[in-house]
Structures are given as structure tokens and as C-alpha cells.
Amino acid sequence: MPRITVKVDxxxxxxxxxPRMLLVHFLRDRLGKTxxxxxxxxxxCGSCTVLMDGKSVKSCSVLAVQADxxxxxxxxxxxxxxxxxxxxRAFHEEHALQCGYCTPGMILAAIDLLKDDPxxxxxxxxxxxxxxxCRCTGYCNIVRAVRRGAGEMGVTTR
Amino acid sequence: xxxxxxxxxxxxxxxxxxxxxxxxxQWTDNIQLPGMLHVAFLRSPMAHARITRVDVSxxxxxxxxxAVFGGADFAAEQGSLPCAWPVTEDVVIPDHPPMAVSEVxxxxxxxxxxxxxxxxxxxxxxxxxxxxxxxxxxxLDMTEALAEGSPTVHESGNKAFTWKFAQGDIGEAFxxxxxxxxxxxxxxxxxxxxxxxxxxxxxxxxxxxxxxSATQIPHILRVxxxxxxxxxxxxxxxxxxxxxxxxxxxxxxTAEEVLCLLITRRLGRPVKWTESRSEGNLTxxxxxxxxxxxxxxxxxxxxxxxxxxxxxxxxxxxLMLVTPGVPLLGAFMYNGIYKMDAYDFTCTGVFTxxxxxxxxxxxxxxxxxYAIERAMDELAVEVGLDPMEVxxxxxxxxxxxPYTTIAGLTYDSGNYExxxxxxxxxxxxxxLRAEQADRRDRRDPVQLGIGISTYTEMCGLAPSRVLGSLxxxxxxxxxxxxxxxxxxxxxxxxxxxxxxxxxxxxxxxxVADALxxxxxxxxxxxxxxxxxxxxxxxxxxxxxxVGGIALVQACEKVREKARQVAAHLMEASADDVEFSxxxxxxxxxxxxxxxxxxxxxxxxxxxxxxxFEPRLxxxxxxxxxxxxxxxGTHLCAVEVDTETGATTIRSYVAVDDxxxxxxxxxxxxxxxxxxxxxxxxxxxxxxxxxAEGNLLTTTMADYLLPSAADLPDFVTDRTETPATTNxxxxxxxxxxxxxxxxxxxxxxxxxxxxxxxxxxxxxxCTPERVWRTLQNRALQNRALQNRALQNRALxxxxxxxx
Numbered sequence: 001m002p003r004i005t006v007k008v009d010x011x012x013x014x015x016x017x018x019p020r021m022l023l024v025h026f027l028r029d030r031l032g033k034t035x036x037x038x039x040x041x042x043x044x045c046g047s048c049t050v051l052m053d054g055k056s057v058k059s060c061s062v063l064a065v066q067a068d069x070x071x072x073x074x075x076x077x078x079x080x081x082x083x084x085x086x087x088x089r090a091f092h093e094e095h096a097l098q099c100g101y102c103t104p105g106m107i108l109a110a111i112d113l114l115k116d117d118p119x120x121x122x123x124x125x126x127x128x129x130x131x132x133x134c135r136c137t138g139y140c141n142i143v144r145a146v147r148r149g150a151g152e153m154g155v156t157t158r
Numbered sequence: 159x160x161x162x163x164x165x166x167x168x169x170x171x172x173x174x175x176x177x178x179x180x181x182x183x184q185w186t187d188n189i190q191l192p193g194m195l196h197v198a199f200l201r202s203p204m205a206h207a208r209i210t211r212v213d214v215s216x217x218x219x220x221x222x223x224x225a226v227f228g229g230a231d232f233a234a235e236q237g238s239l240p241c242a243w244p245v246t247e248d249v250v251i252p253d254h255p256p257m258a259v260s261e262v263x264x265x266x267x268x269x270x271x272x273x274x275x276x277x278x279x280x281x282x283x284x285x286x287x288x289x290x291x292x293x294x295x296x297x298l299d300m301t302e303a304l305a306e307g308s309p310t311v312h313e314s315g316n317k318a319f320t321w322k323f324a325q326g327d328i329g330e331a332f333x334x335x336x337x338x339x340x341x342x343x344x345x346x347x348x349x350x351x352x353x354x355x356x357x358x359x360x361x362x363x364x365x366x367x368x369x370x371s372a373t374q375i376p377h378i379l380r381v382x383x384x385x386x387x388x389x390x391x392x393x394x395x396x397x398x399x400x401x402x403x404x405x406x407x408x409x410x411x412t413a414e415e416v417l418c419l420l421i422t423r424r425l426g427r428p429v430k431w432t433e434s435r436s437e438g439n440l441t442x443x444x445x446x447x448x449x450x451x452x453x454x455x456x457x458x459x460x461x462x463x464x465x466x467x468x469x470x471x472x473x474x475x476x477l478m479l480v481t482p483g484v485p486l487l488g489a490f491m492y493n494g495i496y497k498m499d500a501y502d503f504t505c506t507g508v509f510t511x512x513x514x515x516x517x518x519x520x521x522x523x524x525x526x527x528y529a530i531e532r533a534m535d536e537l538a539v540e541v542g543l544d545p546m547e548v549x550x551x552x553x554x555x556x557x558x559x560p561y562t563t564i565a566g567l568t569y570d571s572g573n574y575e576x577x578x579x580x581x582x583x584x585x586x587x588x589x590l591r592a593e594q595a596d597r598r599d600r601r602d603p604v605q606l607g608i609g610i611s612t613y614t615e616m617c618g619l620a621p622s623r624v625l626g627s628l629x630x631x632x633x634x635x636x637x638x639x640x641x642x643x644x645x646x647x648x649x650x651x652x653x654x655x656x657x658x659x660x661x662x663x664x665x666x667x668x669v670a671d672a673l674x675x676x677x678x679x680x681x682x683x684x685x686x687x688x689x690x691x692x693x694x695x696x697x698x699x700x701x702x703x704v705g706g707i708a709l710v711q712a713c714e715k716v717r718e719k720a721r722q723v724a725a726h727l728m729e730a731s732a733d734d735v736e737f738s739x740x741x742x743x744x745x746x747x748x749x750x751x752x753x754x755x756x757x758x759x760x761x762x763x764x765x766x767x768x769x770f771e772p773r774l775x776x777x778x779x780x781x782x783x784x785x786x787x788x789x790g791t792h793l794c795a796v797e798v799d800t801e802t803g804a805t806t807i808r809s810y811v812a813v814d815d816x817x818x819x820x821x822x823x824x825x826x827x828x829x830x831x832x833x834x835x836x837x838x839x840x841x842x843x844x845x846x847x848x849a850e851g852n853l854l855t856t857t858m859a860d861y862l863l864p865s866a867a868d869l870p871d872f873v874t875d876r877t878e879t880p881a882t883t884n885x886x887x888x889x890x891x892x893x894x895x896x897x898x899x900x901x902x903x904x905x906x907x908x909x910x911x912x913x914x915x916x917x918x919x920x921x922x923c924t925p926e927r928v929w930r931t932l933q934n935r936a937l938q939n940r941a942l943q944n945r946a947l948q949n950r951a952l953x954x955x956x957x958x959x960x
Contacts, residue, residue: 018278020278021278025277025278028187028188029190029276029277032190033181034181034183034185034187034188035180035181035182035183036181037183037185037187037354037402038187038355038432039353039354039355039435040355040434040435040857040858041434041435041436041857042435042436042857042858042859044857044858044859045353045435045858047353074181075179075180075181076180076181076182078180079180084179084180088179088180091175091179092171092172092175092176092179093171095171095172095823095824095826095827097175097178097179098403098658098659098660098827098828098831099352099353099354099401099402099403099657099658100174100175100178100179100183100400100402100658101185101352101353101354101402101403102353103178103179104179104181107179122871125866126865126866126867126869127866127867129865129866129867130865130866130867131865132865132866133353133858133863133865134353134866135351135352135353135403135405135831135835135863136353136403136658136827136831137827137830137831137834138830138831138832138833138834138869138872138895139830139834139865139866139869140830140871140872141826141827141830142866143866143871
């Protein structure tokens with residue numbers, strides 16, 4: 001069984017994994033990082049989105065072995081010193097979640113989106129989050145939250 | 159309490175969010191227990207077949223496999239999955255074994271299962287199970303299913319029931335009616351698609367059983383599982399932890415819940431099953447799937463005389479929890495907001511070899527609203543009126559409330575004029591009509607269409623006596639408990655079971671007002687039959703309109719108890735003690751005690767009124783007298799490209815009246831999400847079976863759920879006409895958007911295509927379907943022209959020869 005070394009939310013792990021094991025199962029079942037949920041089996045829904053070396057990936061479409069030597073950030077590792085990431089705050093403020101199942105993926109995809117386009121239009125936000133499905137909100141408040149998050153992140157990085 | 163202090167009405171950010179945005183969630187699939195085993199199900203690849211052989215021996219030897227079971231292994235103990243709604247005396251409720259034993263009746267039905275040490279090994283071993291099938295004819299089309307000589311799903315035939323309802327003289331209404339609209343609409347089959355797949359964890363210590371399930375109905379589930387499995391109710395605990403959406407799909411007693419309990423009972427080890435999305439699309443109950451014939455008799459001026467509805471409802475292969483009742487929830491809604499003298503409704507439930515249908519957001523009411531709102535647009539065209547004008551001429555006026563409709567419901571309140579006026583203003587109706595006329599004149603290939611939906615719905619399910627009269631197996635009350643704790647904070651136990659609706663926040667606001675405690679000082683317990691012993695759970699826009707009232711009543715009881723203690727401590731008569739802002743004050747004095755002081759004094763119990771039980775808690779169970787009737791006006795503008803068939807929503811305005819609002823943020827969110835699902839039915843979604851009965855839309859790649867890029871921003875607003883039938887004045891908001899949006903969108907598309915002779919487009923109105931409709935129309939138009947030319951030529955010839 002291959003051995004992988006991977007850093008998840010700031011902690012290093014060295015684990016033997018079956019070659020076929022999905023990254024999302026590795027995170028959830030092996031490491032107990034259950035903040036990252038699974039919503040489908042065809043990489044359509046984006047619920048399992050995490051950041052891998054800073055880029056958003058659907059962790060159901062990545063094998064754990066492919067994550068060898070990489071750094072993963074999940075929703076659980078986004079806060080620092082108990083302070084929420086601006087995007088987490090924005091989702092809360094704008095009521096951009098209801099059941100919350102898509103929320104971890106939505107937040108991480110939004111953060112990645114802003115790396116390419118720090119001040120996106122509403123249309124760009126909608127296009128950019130096309131790979132993340134939400135069944136509760138109708139997306140209006142998610143768009144508002146990403147816009148708010150972008151504003152706050154712009155202020156903090158400026 | 160003054161308005162400025164009121165929590166009810168404030169856009170409080172939700173308490174639920176903290177764990178949801180940080181990933182500290184408790185989804186059922188997160189649960190890991192020592193020694194836990196994983197279950198994987200083998201499912202029928204055939205729509206209809208006899209099972210002739212099951213051989214699980216090879217699978218038993220696979221690595222990590224602890225047990226393998228076929229249907230025969232459970233036959234003696236698995237019982238039949240329950241149907242709680244026998245709608246007629248002669249309804250056919252076929253035996254529904256959780257695991258098929260001798261016959262399968264839809265693709266996806268469980269036929270065997272593997273129990274193994276991890277989910278991969280369980281799935282691997284499914285390959286080693288051998289099952290032989292003898293194919294039987296699938297039954298897929300409802301009309302054909304009812305025809306003589308059709309193959310049958312069950313021995314008793316394909317008809318489950320026929321349910322009739324009539325008021326007024328429908329024959330008279332249609333006799334010599336100046337205008338008759340007669341249309342057949344297809345309510346396509348939908349897949350509810352909550353984002354969290356179903357998951358079940360079952361465990362036992364040999365005596366007591368605990369079932370975690372991603373369910374909307376932990377309380378109902380416990381009763382039903384006790385009845386189905388024989389595990390006594392008092393030894394069965396059901397927990398709905400964090401549940402990721404439901405929309406009716408988790409209002410069910412599922413085969414997998416029963417089987418996981420049986421497996422844990424047999425093996426004595428905890429077991430977990432989590433479905434894959436493909437498995438879920440096959441086997442989570444589907445929604446809608448009705449063939450609706452609606453006839454409207456009207457006067458030349460557009461006034462309706464009567465409405466006649468003939469419905470075929472696809473039950474699928476079995477009757478599940480409320481399968482046959484879903485179309486009946488629409489039976490009282492086909493008259494919509496309109497006045498008429500006669501109404502006639504007939505529904506026939508039909509078995510097919512497909513996944514059973516059951517509740518999906520709105521459950522019966524979206525279907526009814528779709529049919530009447532589509533028909534109103536057709537009526538408007540027929541009598542040459544603006545579609546809003548024909549509605550105005552028929553709807554119940556604000557001055558006429560309370561109003562008993564032709565379907566026998568008493569609408570307590572409503573103001574259709576106000577909601578409509580507001581919607582028209584926000585939408586810019588007249589300007590859009592002008593643009594539409596201009597595009598029509600210019601023969602613009604991109605046509606503009608305007609769709610209207612003036613809907614109402616019955617919410618707050620439901621008065622128990624009404625459910626009884628409709629043969630439903632339970633009541634519609636709701637329960638709440640409120641406990642003041644010694645330190646002055648408040649613990650609320652609710653029988654509702656939220657899965658995204660924000661009850662913890664909204665209930666905190668209600669209690670904060672009722673007891674005068676800070677919003678932060680209220681916590682809410684739900685979803686566990688051990689801590690919330692009594693409830694009817696969450697569906698049918700009932701939680702606030704029924705559960706919220708139980709909560710108010712429990713708070714009143716607590717307050718009155720506290721008043722007794724306060725009066726005693728302040729040496730006053732209880733009648734002289736006023737309560738406001740969390741303080742009891744002796745009238746006309748400055749002597750006062752806070753409710754928190756009373757809580758501590760009650761806990762200490764050193765000095766209480768004679769005979770006073772030392773407790774500051776209370777329970778209340780509320781059974782509503784009537785439904786509540788939210789309403790509103792939704793307007794949709796679409797651009798339809800007549801060359802490609804593509805529809806783009808240009809603007810969408812919704813003005814809803816859900817009565818008093820506890821939290822406007824939550825209401826707006828519910829409306830947004832509802833509209834999205836309503837639009838999705840109009841434009842995108844359909845569960846498609848092929849000619850052999852295979853579901854083709856098993857993945858999210860095939861079943862098109864809208865993404866952010868597929869939907870516009872919605873303009874939403876509210877009017878507020880309080881319900882008069884409950885002390886909060888609330889009506890319910892969970893289903894309104896879904897009910898209203900679908901006809902608004904399709905009316906807009908048909909409106910855009912009227913100049914081309916189009917009178918209907920079957921849902922979902924995909925570009926291909928719109929394009930084909932236009933092509934067929936063009937062919938028909940050409941054929942008509944040709945015939946006219948031929949006739950003229952013929953006449954000319956005849957003239958010449960004469």
C-alpha cells in the first residue's frame with residue numbers, strides 16, 4: 001500500500017492508503033475531517049471542495065495518493081485563532097446557507113474564485129461557482145455573500 | 159413589550175450557522191462507532207422481474223465481509239413498508255417488503271446486501287452476488303396501464319384508487335357555457351435532490367435500539383419503525399442529527415432504515431449505510447408525475463362558472479408513507495384564489511414499475527396551482543383580456559374575507575390586490591408589455607414573454623380532524639416544551655425537526671419576546687426522540703404555523719407560573735402583577751422581580767406559594783383549527799430565442815404574503831430557494847425512464863439541477879396580511895416559492911410564443927422542446943395554409959366547371 005505524506009489544516013500526516021482511496025474518504029474516514037461532506041459521485045455538486053496547494057479541487061475527484069506531498073485546507077482549517085475567515089463571516093451575514101451541506105465547498109470555491117478575480121461581477125460569481133450546487137438558497141444570497149467576502153478580503157489584503 | 163424591543167420581526171443572523179460554516183457538523187455519515195460495519199445494497203437492474211435464484215455464497219468469502227443477506231433472509235421479520243394514508247376504503251396497498259423476495263417492480267429496488275468492515279469492501283463484494291431474474295413486462299405509461307389487457311404491476315391490477323370530490327352543479331356550470339377551456343398538462347416526474355444523501359446508522363445493546371437517520375421525521379419514523387419491525391416503541395430511539403435538506407424526500411420510512419435495524423439486531427454490531435447520489439436518484443422517492451386534465455367553464459367576460467379536474471397520478475410501484483395523499487393535497491387548491499359556483503375533482507392513482515412518488519416541496523399544491531394558473535392564461539386569451547385582468551375579475555376581494563371557497567376551505571385572510579399592485583410596480587408590467595408589442599411588430603427572433611402566477615396555498619398541516627376526514631393515519635398537532643433553568647437561561651424542546659429552516663434562531667426570537675429574556679439565552683433541542691419525546695416533525699410549511707404556536711402557548715404557561723411566584727415573593731396578588739420586558743412589577747409600584755430571579759427562586763424552592771410545584775417549565779400541544787393560506791403574485795419575464803429555443807429569464811418579481819414574519823432573512827431565503835426549485839421544474843428537471851423502465855437520469859450530470867449560472871437574481875418583497883387563526887398571525891413560507899414559480903415561468907414562455915400559434919410547452923421547457931414545439935406549430939400552420947389554398951383552388955375549379 002502506498003504511503004503518503006500530506007498536510008491537512010496545518011497538521012502533517014503520514015498514512016498508508018489503498019491506491020484507489022478517494023481524497024474525500026481519506027479526509028473523512030481516516031482523518032475524521034468530517035467538515036468536508038460528499039454530495040454526489042460524479043463530481044457535479046462540489047460539496048467536497050477543498051483547497052489543495054491553494055487551488056480548489058473536488059476531493060471526490062482526487063485520489064489520496066495524488067495528494068501526496070501536498071497541503072490541504074478544508075473548511076475546518078479556515079478559521080485562525082478562532083476568528084472566522086471573511087468568507088465564512090460573509091456567508092453568515094448574508095444568510096447564504098440554509099441546510100449548510102454545500103456551504104464548505106461553496107466557501108472554499110469562492111475563496112479560490114477571488115484569487116483569479118478579486119472583484120468579480122455578479123455574473124462572474126455565478127459563472128465561477130457553476131461547479132457547486134446548492135438546493136436551498138436559490139443562490140441570490142450566495143452571490144451577495146461572495147461579493148461581501150470579496151470586499152472584506154480586499155480591505156484586509158490591501 | 160414595545161415594538162422597538164421586539165425580537166420577532168428582526169433579521170437575526172442564524173445561530174445554526176456557526177457550526178455549518180466551520181465544518182463542525184453532525185451529518186449522519188460522520189458517525190463512527192467502535193466495531194461499526196458498513197452496508198452496501200445490491201439493487202435490481204430490472205424494472206419488473208421475478209427473482210428465480212439468489213446465491214450470495216461467493217460474496218460471503220470476500221475480504222472484510224461479515225454477512226451477506228438476500229430478501230429471503232429477512233422475509234419472516236421485515237414486514238411491509240407503511241403507507242399511512244389509505245385515501246379510500248378500497249385503495250389497493252400492495253405488500254412492500256423492504257428487500258424484494260420474489261419479485262422486483264422498479265429499477266433500484268434492494269435485492270441483497272453486503273455487510274463488511276469498510277464501505278469499499280462492502281461495495282466490492284456486491285459483484286460476487288448472483289441473482290437470476292425472469293423478466294416481466296414493465297408498466298411505464300399511466301394511460302396504457304389503465305387500458306384493458308395491460309401488463310400489471312401487482313396482481314390486483316394497476317389502479318390504486320379513484321378519489322372524487324364535487325361541490326356545486328358542475329353539469330350546470332358547463333351547460334351552454336360561452337367559453338370552455340380544456341387542457342391537459344403534464345407534471346413531469348422530479349427528483350427532490352436534497353444535497354445531503356440519505357444515511358443511516360443503527361446500533362443496539364441487545365435491549366435498546368438507536369437509529370440515526372438523515373430524516374425530516376424522527377418522531378413519525380419511530381412510531382412507524384416500531385409498527386414495522388416489532389421493536390417496541392419505548393426501546394427505540396430515533397435521532398435526526400444535522401440533516402442536509404429534505405424538501406419532502408426525507409419525509410419517508412425507507413427500506414434502508416428498516417433493514418439497517420434488522421441487520422444490527424441480527425449481528426449485534428453497529429451498522430452504517432450511506433447512499434451514493436446515483437443510488438439516491440434511483441431510490442429516494444420521486445415527486446409530481448401527474449397527468450392533469452383541467453376544464454374551465456366561463457362567461458364571455460372571463461368570469462369562471464366552474465372547474466373540472468381529472469387527474470392521473472403515478473404512484474410508482476408501491477404506496478409509500480403518503481404517496482396516495484399527495485395529489486389529494488392539491489384537490490382543494492385547483493380553484494386557487496378564484497370564485498366559482500361548481501368544482502369537480504377526480505383523481506386516479508396508477509401503479510407503474512417506477513420508483514414510488516411521494517411528497518416533494520409543495521406536494522400536490524404546486525401541481526394544482528400550475529394547472530389553474532396555466533388555465534387562467536388560456537382563458538384570458540380566449541376572452542381577449544389581459545391575463546391579470548381575468549384574474550382580477552375572478553379572485554376573492556380583500557373585503558370578502560373570510561371566504562369559504564368552492565372546495566370548502568375557509569380562507570381566513572388575504573389581500574390579493576395589494577400583493578399584485580406591489581408586484582406590478584416592481585416589475586414594470588406596462589413597460590414590458592409595450593416592449594413585447596414592439597418585438598412582436600418587428601418579428602424579433604427573440605421574443606419577450608410575461609408570465610403571471612397569483613397563487614395561494616394551504617399551509618400549517620394540519621387540523622387533525624381534517625386529516626381524519628381524509629383518512630390520514632395521524633394527527634397534525636405540534637408540541638413544545640419550555641424550561642426556565644436555574645441560572646435564568648431557557649431551554650426549548652420542539653417537536654419540529656429542522657433541516658435547514660433555521661428553527662433554532664426563529665424559536666429563540668419567539669421565546670425571547672414571550673419571556674423577556676435575551677435572544678442569546680435561549681437554546682433549542684430537537685430531532686432526538688429521547689430528548690424531544692413528542693412531535694409531528696417538519697413538512698407542509700407547518701413548523702412555525704403549528705409548532706410556533708405550541709411554543710407560544712408553552713411560554714404563556716411558564717410566564718403564568720412565574721407570575722404566581724413573583725406575586726408571592728412581592729407579597730401581592732397575582733392579578734396586580736404586570737409582566738413586561740422580562741420583569742414582573744406590582745402595578746403602580748416600583749417593586750419588581752426579573753424572570754431570572756423567579757427562575758432561581760423556583761429552583762431553590764425555599765419560599766414558594768402554598769402547593770406550588772417547584773418547576774418553571776411547561777409543555778403545550780397545539781392542534782390548529784384551520785390551515786393557513788399564504789398567497790402572492792409572482793411575475794416572470796423571459797426572452798425566448800425562437801431560432802434556438804433557448805429561454806432566458808430576464809426578470810423575476812415575487813411579492814408574497816406569508817402573514818406576520820418572525821425573521822425576514824429566513825423568509826426571504828425560503829422564498830429564494832422555493833423559486834429556484836419552481837423554475838427548475840419549468841426549465842430543467844425531469845426524471846426520465848426509458849422504454850425498458852431504466853432510469854436515465856441517475857446522476858447530477860443527467861438530472862439537471864440549476865447552478866448559480868442558470869438562475870437570475872430574484873426581486874422579492876412582501877405584503878403582510880396577518881393570519882387570523884393563530885396568535886402569531888403567521889402563515890408559513892417554505893413552499894410558496896416552489897408553488898408559484900413554475901406556472902409563472904411557463905406562462906411567460908407560452909406568452910412569448912403566442913404569435914406563433916403555440917398554446918402550450920411541455921415541461922421542462924428545454925431549448926430542444928421549445929424549438930420542436932415551434933417547428934411543429936410551423937408545420938401545422940403550413941399545412942393549414944396549404945389546405946386553404948387547395949380549398950380555394952377546388953372552389954375555383956368548381957366555379958369554372960359550373
